[in-house]
Amino acid sequence: MGADILNWFATNVDWQSVTTSGKYLAGGIAMGFGAIGAGVGEGYNAGEAADAAARQPAVSSDLIRTMLVGQAVAETSGIFALVLAFMLMFANPQPGMEVTGAFLGAGLAMGLGAIGAGVGAA
Amino acid sequence: MDIIPEAPVTIFGLPFEGFNAATLYNTWLVMAVMMVLAWLAVESLTLVPGRMQAAMEWISEFFESLCNSTLGEDRGRKYMLFITTLFLFVFLCNVVGNIPNLLWWLGWPGFYCPTQDLNTPLALALIVLGVVHVSAIRVKGFKSWLWSFFEPDFPADKPVGKAVGGVFLAGAAVGLFLLGSKFLRAAPEMGTGGRVLGGGALIGLAALTVLVTVIAFQRGRVPNAVMAPLNVVGEAGKAISHPFRLFGNIFGGFVILVVVSHLIMQIGLPPFLTVFFGLFIGAVQAFVFAMLALAYTSVQMSD
Numbered sequence: 183m184g185a186d187i188l189n190w191f192a193t194n195v196d197w198q199s200v201t202t203s204g205k206y207l208a209g210g211i212a213m214g215f216g217a218i219g220a221g222v223g224e225g226y227n228a229g230e231a232a233d234a235a236a237r238q239p240a241v242s243s244d245l246i247r248t249m250l251v252g253q254a255v256a257e258t259s260g261i262f263a264l265v266l267a268f269m270l271m272f273a274n275p276q277p278g279m280e281v282t283g284a285f286l287g288a289g290l291a292m293g294l295g296a297i298g299a300g301v302g303a304a
Numbered sequence: 305m306d307i308i309p310e311a312p313v314t315i316f317g318l319p320f321e322g323f324n325a326a327t328l329y330n331t332w333l334v335m336a337v338m339m340v341l342a343w344l345a346v347e348s349l350t351l352v353p354g355r356m357q358a359a360m361e362w363i364s365e366f367f368e369s370l371c372n373s374t375l376g377e378d379r380g381r382k383y384m385l386f387i388t389t390l391f392l393f394v395f396l397c398n399v400v401g402n403i404p405n406l407l408w409w410l411g412w413p414g415f416y417c418p419t420q421d422l423n424t425p426l427a428l429a430l431i432v433l434g435v436v437h438v439s440a441i442r443v444k445g446f447k448s449w450l451w452s453f454f455e456p457d458f459p460a461d462k463p464v465g466k467a468v469g470g471v472f473l474a475g476a477a478v479g480l481f482l483l484g485s486k487f488l489r490a491a492p493e494m495g496t497g498g499r500v501l502g503g504g505a506l507i508g509l510a511a512l513t514v515l516v517t518v519i520a521f522q523r524g525r526v527p528n529a530v531m532a533p534l535n536v537v538g539e540a541g542k543a544i545s546h547p548f549r550l551f552g553n554i555f556g557g558f559v560i561l562v563v564v565s566h567l568i569m570q571i572g573l574p575p576f577l578t579v580f581f582g583l584f585i586g587a588v589q590a591f592v593f594a595m596l597a598l599a600y601t602s603v604q605m606s607d
Contacts, residue, residue, distance in 0.1 A: 254592040258545055261552030268559060 197277040204282035208289025209267035215293030216263025219300020223256035227304040252304060259299035266292045326416035327424060334396045334418065364388065370595075374602045379443075383601060386435065390428065391594035394419065398554055398586025402578050419554045425547035425593075432597045433543045440604035447519050452604075453535045454516065454527035469526035473517040476529070480510035546596060553589045557581035 231249035235242040266288065275281045345360040353361060367388040372380035401417030408414070418424040441449045451457075458469075484506030488499055520527050561581055565574045 250588055251592050251595050254549065254588060255596075257553075258549045261549060261556060262545075264556045265548065265552045268556070 197279070197282075200279075201275070201277040201282050201285070204285045205270050205273060208285040208287075209270040210289075211286070212263045212270070212289040212293040212296075213267045215290075216260045216296035216300070219297040220257045220260030221300075223300040223302070223304030224253045226301075227252045227256060256300050256303045258303070259296035263292045263296045324421055324423070326413070327418045327421040330400055330416050331397070331418045331424065333415075334393065334400055337396060337400075338392060363392070367391065367594075371598060374598055375605070379605075383439075383598065387594045387598050390432070390597055391590050394428070394550065394593050395587055395590035397424065398590060399582060401554075401558065402582030402586075417554055417558065419550055420558055422547075422551050422555075425550040428550075428593070429543055429547035432546065432600065433539075436597075436600045436604050439601060443605045447515070449604075450512065450516060451519055451523075451527065453532050454529065455531065455535075457528050458526040459524075466526065469520060470517070472529060473513055473520065473527070477510050477513040477517065480506050480513060484508075484510060542600060546593070546600075550589050550593050553585055557585055 227249055231245050235245050238245075270285060270289065273285075341360075345356050349357060368380065368384045371384040371387060374380070375383055397418045401415050401420060403415045405412065405414030437449070440452075444452070484503045486503075487506055488503035516527055558581070561574070561577050564577060
């Protein structure tokens, strides 16, 4: 019965479509998880800047400048995930199981890694 | 509209694919615009400035105060020129790709941001990396700069620490030297260039290790050999994330612009998206690029 299942997998699976779907899935995972860190980090940064500006309205332009720089740094990991998603969309490798695994691994790695970097860099 | 530029430009049949025509021509255009702006700004300097002179003075004073507050009064003026040029160049590069194409009926492909191509931000980041480390060597001295990769270091009070540090460094120097000489004498299938480069790099590392040992004896402190690869990777990480931030923002913004404009049939929304992604994000990312270059310089020069 196990041999039948493996046989079915070996003969009936269209590896081209599996690889393509893995590519797009990986792009989605990368950008989806990557946007979490960027959003949380930038929002927290803006909240603290608004708090500080309410306390000292005289230096608010300096605060806004610092806030923009901090937000751009916190957005960096999300941008890395975006560039990875674009590169995955235009990749054309040999279809197979290893390549699908590689795509999914890359997407998961960048997506989950961007959470910490985005939240922490705020 | 294409996302990846075509039509490579080759020079004298050199053995590589060629330059991207769009990046090359648009970089020349940005350079010409910057030179014209500079000439117009200082053409007739008056005590009560006109509008062009006032705008240039505003940018100039902003960056001068920023550099003076970060680097100190004497060095701030020198680096202010470099940082302001970086900001203006990157800002104009980000903006030039959003100028509308009025000659589409002639078949002209239109404007293109030089920063959409990975080469321009990468080249700028390599320049910044060179400036940061060369200025750090110039300010701190070569030995101090080399030692900074091995920090935080340990005090060498106890003889156990000295002995362990000395043995480790001597072993590292000897090992690297032997590896390098083996590399040089390796099988000829590696090619001469690779052998010389690899062997030379390893022997150079052995010489640096000997130099670090000498500095350690001079200062009476034990270098932290575990932190050396971490510090080097940290510097490389800064040099990689610096251009990719700029490239990702501008390239990603352009792709989003093209896709969304195609989805809504170019009705209504594209001008607002162009202003947001072109002007606002372009200005913010140019400012962040220049500010981070300044921050890296000040961090390397301070300790």
